[in-house]
Amino acid sequence: MNLCGHNTNMNANRLLLLAGLLLSVTTLVQAAQSGIMRDTADLRAAPYRDAKLISRVPKQTKVGIIRRRGGWLKVEVGDHGQGWVRLNQVRVGSNPEQKKSSFLGLSMLWRSMTTGRSSSTGLVATTGIRGISAEDLKGAKPDPAALASLDAFTTSGSDASHHAANGGLVPQKIKYSEHKYKKKKKKKKKKKKKKKKG
């Protein structure tokens, strides 16, 4: 672990945190996100499968994430410019695979904020954090007072509906549907077809 690097990051995070709290968390979260291509993928001019192909972006290319629209991400890719790739083709974060971070977006800021509360060194420990492990669950003693305290936060159907309407949410009638995952089979079939054609 590069301690100096972490300290520099911490300072940067603190500045970002202050800026974020003063300005807007939205801007902050989205500006802070970079990504890496999981696979070689098509960069398209619009978020549609049949949109104009700009170029092929190789696996492991670093990208800047601009925004998400449904299952697509608008990204900035160095020489390739801006375009859209499928959401599942991008990994969030800028570290190489072996050094993937667990603190992304607001989580990173929160970490720097709360580390400041308990530590003056500004070091980020990635192990031994406070959390719920299997052992914690086994040893947990019931907390009926905490359970009762949750009643104060519940809300009525009309309050929830009002909040939804304020957020521009329009309910839709959609049936549940079964789904059989057969992506792999499809790929095989395609390959076979190609072979026959060839």
Added chain:
Amino acid sequence: MAPKLVKTITVATCIAVGIGHIANTSALELGSLLKAIKPVSEKREIKIGRGIAANLLGAAAPVDDRELQIYVNRIGKWIALQTEKPHLPWHFAILDTESVNAFAMPGGYVFITRGLLLLMRDESELAGVLAHEISHVIKRHALKTMRKGEWAKLGGQALTSSSGQDFQQVLNVGTELFSRGLDKKDEFMADYLGATLAARAGYDPYGLLAVLQTLASVNPTDDAVALMFKTHPSPEERMDRLTDFLDDKLGKYAEQAVNAERFARIMQGHMKRQQPSG
């Protein structure tokens, strides 16, 4: 003649019991099966859920932020209203822990950790996770798992027993379920149902996929995600399947609300309130 008679009796038994696949079961096994399939009443389901929720709250307390908790309850309740069980006593809460996880308890208790909340970017992502957990509740996945296999010995029959000792056993088994995980098939199903419920509630159903994308980006060796990764199929596999489902079934709802601004405003308020003074 004799085989025919046996066949007739077997068929009659099947009809009487109402399930066809136990035709070859012995009388003794049939007896225990009958006990095991005695349905858990909704009243009992809620009582079990409350007990498990109390246990879980013993491991991690609710975050001390009324505004944040009410926000999560408003969204959760709105999604629950889109299900066939809007009447359940729905309770939603953010737990004060850095672990990245979410929990569903029978009867309508749903908890999300702050560690997971902080990885989200907009309200459609929060809605997606809540809807995934709500789907587990609606489909009674926890109770189903407690009846199956080795769990049946521990909690299956105790589920409907009236003894206090049995009830305590059920709560222990139910809490331990969070360390063991549900059936993988049920996790995929909750992804599909959850995305559907989010779309019903007016959200972009790809929000859940965006959360899975983030989870697939997290370092799996980190303590914060250890329990969740152990108890769920890999986020990559869930992401591939859910992408397939969404493109096939819900693609036209991709333009629905994500409410990034409202989510950011709430998170900003939360972080301000929780910021260390001085």
